[in-house]
Amino acid sequence: MKNVFSAAALLLAASLPWGSALAETVNRNATLNIAYGNRPGTLDPYLTTNNATSDVDRHIFEELFTINDKFEPVPDLVASYTLSDDRKTYTFVLRDGVRFHDGQPLTADDVVASMSRWLAVSTQGKANLPGAVFSKVDDKTVRLTLPEPSLITLNVLADVKNIAAIMPKRLIDAANSSKKPVSELIGTGPYKLAEFKQGEYLHLTRYDGYAARSEPASGLSGQKQANVKDIWFRYITDESTRLAGAMTGEYDIVFNLPKDNIDALTSAPDLTLAQPESGGSLITYLFNKQQGPFANVKLRQAFNLALDVHQTLLAGYSDPRFFKEDPSLGFPNQVDWYSEAGKPFWNQHKLDEARQLVKASGYNGEEVVIIATKEYAELYNLAIVAQQVLKQIGVKSRLDVYDWPTVLQRRQDPKNFDLCALEFSMRQVLHQYPFLDSRAKFPGLSNSPEIDGVLDAIKQAPSLKEARPLVDKLNVLSWQYLPVIVLGHATPEPVAIKKNVKGYHDLIGPVLWNVTVSQP
Numbered sequence: 001m002k003n004v005f006s007a008a009a010l011l012l013a014a015s016l017p018w019g020s021a022l023a024e025t026v027n028r029n030a031t032l033n034i035a036y037g038n039r040p041g042t043l044d045p046y047l048t049t050n051n052a053t054s055d056v057d058r059h060i061f062e063e064l065f066t067i068n069d070k071f072e073p074v075p076d077l078v079a080s081y082t083l084s085d086d087r088k089t090y091t092f093v094l095r096d097g098v099r100f101h102d103g104q105p106l107t108a109d110d111v112v113a114s115m116s117r118w119l120a121v122s123t124q125g126k127a128n129l130p131g132a133v134f135s136k137v138d139d140k141t142v143r144l145t146l147p148e149p150s151l152i153t154l155n156v157l158a159d160v161k162n163i164a165a166i167m168p169k170r171l172i173d174a175a176n177s178s179k180k181p182v183s184e185l186i187g188t189g190p191y192k193l194a195e196f197k198q199g200e201y202l203h204l205t206r207y208d209g210y211a212a213r214s215e216p217a218s219g220l221s222g223q224k225q226a227n228v229k230d231i232w233f234r235y236i237t238d239e240s241t242r243l244a245g246a247m248t249g250e251y252d253i254v255f256n257l258p259k260d261n262i263d264a265l266t267s268a269p270d271l272t273l274a275q276p277e278s279g280g281s282l283i284t285y286l287f288n289k290q291q292g293p294f295a296n297v298k299l300r301q302a303f304n305l306a307l308d309v310h311q312t313l314l315a316g317y318s319d320p321r322f323f324k325e326d327p328s329l330g331f332p333n334q335v336d337w338y339s340e341a342g343k344p345f346w347n348q349h350k351l352d353e354a355r356q357l358v359k360a361s362g363y364n365g366e367e368v369v370i371i372a373t374k375e376y377a378e379l380y381n382l383a384i385v386a387q388q389v390l391k392q393i394g395v396k397s398r399l400d401v402y403d404w405p406t407v408l409q410r411r412q413d414p415k416n417f418d419l420c421a422l423e424f425s426m427r428q429v430l431h432q433y434p435f436l437d438s439r440a441k442f443p444g445l446s447n448s449p450e451i452d453g454v455l456d457a458i459k460q461a462p463s464l465k466e467a468r469p470l471v472d473k474l475n476v477l478s479w480q481y482l483p484v485i486v487l488g489h490a491t492p493e494p495v496a497i498k499k500n501v502k503g504y505h506d507l508i509g510p511v512l513w514n515v516t517v518s519q520p
Contacts, residue, residue, distance in 0.1 A: 030517035031230040032501070035242045037256030038375050039199050039235045041408035044181035045163035046122045049434060050408065051425060054161050055509045056202055056233060058220065060101075061165030061187035064092060064111070065158040069219035069278075069507065071334075071428050073154035076213075076221065077106065077166055077188065087149035092142045097211045100168050101192040108136040113172040115144075115164060124162040127440035128152065128431050128459075150459040151467070155428045160220065160508045162434070190226040190513045199405075204231040217514055224513040227503075231512055237375045237403070246271060246496040252517070253504065254496040258377065259318045262494060270499050276492035276506035280331060281423035283313065283323065283378075284484035285386060286435060290414040290445040293368055293395070298361035300482040303386075303419075306354035306393050309347035309487050316382040316421070317490065325488040329430050329475055336464040337430055341472035345479035346486070354393045368397040371417040375404040378490075382421035411443045423490055425508050430474065431455055435483045446483040 040052040045061060048054075066076040075081065079095045098106040115134040119125035125132075131147035146153065157164055168186055175182045185193045190212070191204040206226040215222040234251070236242045239258040246254040247268055257265070265271055285303070287294040294300050309325050317323045327346035330337030368390060372383035383399060390397045400417070402410065410416040424433055434442035438452055454474045461467035478486075497504055500518040505511050 025518050026227060026516045027519050028227060028229065030228045031232065032228050032253060032512065032515065032517065033251045034231065034233050035236045035245050035251040035254040035256075036233045037235075037237060037239070037242060038404050039237070040202075041405040042181055043185055043193075043196065043202075044175075045165045046118050047181060048408070049123065049161040049424075051161075051509060052404070054163055056204070057163055057165065057185070057187075058160065058189075058509060059191040059204055059231070059512055060185055060189045060193055061163060061167070062189050063158060063164045063166065064115075065154050066220040067158050067160060067428060067507070068221045071219070071278075073158040073428070074218075074221045076158075077111075088146045090144040090146075090153065091137065092144065094140045094142065095211070095213075096140075098188050099209050099211065100188055101186045101207055101209075102168065103209065104168060106166065106188060107139050107169075108142045109139075110169045110172075111142045111166055112136050113169040114166045115142075117172050117176060118164045122162045122164070123434040123440040123442055124156055124159050124164070124432060127434065127437040128156045130439060148460060151461055151464065152429045152431055152459055156432065158428070159432055161425055161427070161432070190224045191231060194230070200235060202233040202235075204233075205229065219507045220511065226513055227516045228512075239377060249498065251496075252498045252501050253510075255493070255510070257494060257496060259322055265496055268496075272497050272499055274495045274497050274504055274506070276495075278333065279426050279492045279506060279508045281425050281490040282329070282433070282484075283316070283382075283487040283490050284422050284424060284435075285382070285487070286420050286422045286444050286484045287482065288414050288418045288444045289447065289483065292414070292418045293363060293366050294418050296361045296363070297481065298357055299363055299395070300485075302354045302357035302361060302393060303389065303395075304345070304479075304482060304485050305348050305350050305357060306389050307347065307485065307487075308349040312382065312385050312389075313488055315385050316378045321491065322493075323488050323490050327475075327479070327486055327488075329433065329436075329478060329486060330471070331426055331489060334426075336468070337471055339472045339475040342475040342479035342486075345476075351392055358393050358395060363395060365396060368395055368418045369416070370397055370399050371407055371410060371420045372399055372401050373404045373407045374401060376423075379421040379423065382487075386419055386421065414443070414445065417443075422484075427508075430471070431459070436474075436478065444483070446481070448477065448481045448483070451477050451481060451483075 038052040045057045062076050064078050065073045068074050078092045081092045112134045133145045135143045137143050171182050190210045192207045194203040194205040196202045206229050212223050217223050242254050243261050245251045287300050313323045327342045328338050332338050370383050372380050374380050387397050434440040438447045458467045458470045503515045
């Protein structure tokens with residue numbers, strides 16, 4: 001039944017404080033049931049860039065910096081900061097009144113311990129802030145010292161995938177001692193972890209001691225309000241089950257919708273389809289460049305030479321609404337990072353030349369191992385295409401199919417795979433793609449001194465405008481070395497949302513704070 005408001009009631013609501021108006025219509029004891037298609041391999045934010053981890057962890061943890069809706073880095077746990085004249089030393093003053101989920105106050109010791117571990121074990125820390133040191137000035141002040149100035153320091157600290165989460169020092173010390181992932185997830189965010197049952201569900205509950213910023217909400221920054229009490233991520237790996245749950249109203253929010261059936265949801269009376277306005281992902285084939293057949297760049301080039309990008313993406317994503325054919329490492333709305341300089345190397349579809357290059361590579365019949373999962377339907381489809389293309393150019397292959405956590409685990413060992421299809425969520429700067437930099441030690445291991453050198457030169461540039469020619473050069477080098485093949489950009493996936501759920505938005509993943517659920 002629709003709510004009907006009189007003109008007088010509307011005027012009264014408009015005159016009330018925002019929270020008072022909400023109290024009349026919003027159920028603060030509500031539960032959000034979310035159907036989510038992929039299961040996290042780990043919840044330790046330092047150890048992965050996978051969406052299934054970061055989509056949850058961003059609600060539990062906070063960083064020193066985060067990003068606003070313009071993808072700009074802005075303070076999160078930092079109250080104020082200064083940068084030295086030589087651009088090598090940042091001094092961060094922490095916000096007052098911030099407490100962890102265990103009730104303990106945030107201190108400089110927690111920040112130094114957390115960031116030191118993040119620098120040591122994360123792909124982002126190792127690759128983009130090598131030699132950086134965090135130190136304590138006093139209980140509320142932290143210093144970051146860099147060996148060289150870096151144009152992208154704050155972007156790296158605000159990474160949305162390899163999250164530089166601030167945790168209690170005791171948890172960091174225990175993880176360092178055991179050399180294992182953190183044993184508890186305790187942050188300062190608006191939600192805290194209540195329960196996690198591997199492969200089945202994850203339950204978040206409101207943290208009543210949360211200290212919100214006062215600025216208006218923007219992107220992942222500003223004021224965060226936990227307007228629902230509980231959030232359940234239900235790990236539903238079957239597409240048809242997620243679709244049915246959306247149609248019947250079993251779930252309040254449904255992610256990873258089957259693309260072939262999305263149109264059926266447009267007529268569902270109690271649903272809306274939310275289409276994120278920004279973001280998306282790079283659609284790639286990732287090679288194991290450390291060992292095996294694709295350690296030879298000529299074989300990587302042969303595979304790239306054979307690809308018909310349009311047919312490949314159509315096989316993977318079903319409909320051109322869900323992808324854009326594009327060779328760039330950056331996205332078109334990222335003016336400073338978008339480049340078509342690599343276009344001559346892309347989408348050539350020259351099978352005869354590819355077969356000749358296979359012979360020139362010295363390939364002698366080894367079996368290429370393509371690793372895949374059916375939990376990401378598009379990536380599984382791309383893996384099937386890869387196998388067909390390899391057959392066309394005379395390369396043997398087999399498809400090893402596992403659940404997603406097993407794929408993540410097996411991909412860590414170069415003995416287990418040669419090729420896989422992957423999406424990499426849009427990042428603020430190109431340096432945050434872990435496949436580029438050899439220092440990131442990302443599975444498959446790039447080893448291009450030329451690419452490393454250009455990445456460093458961009459960081460050392462006085463401005464992004466002056467770094468522009470280097471961005472073009474980086475794109476060309478990437479297509480020559482081929483750490484990955486960029487097929488194009490996946491458009492952000494639509495999300496099915498019940499009509500009584502308001503305030504949902506997406507910025508390289510779901511933002512569930514400030515979401516409200518109306519009274520039934």
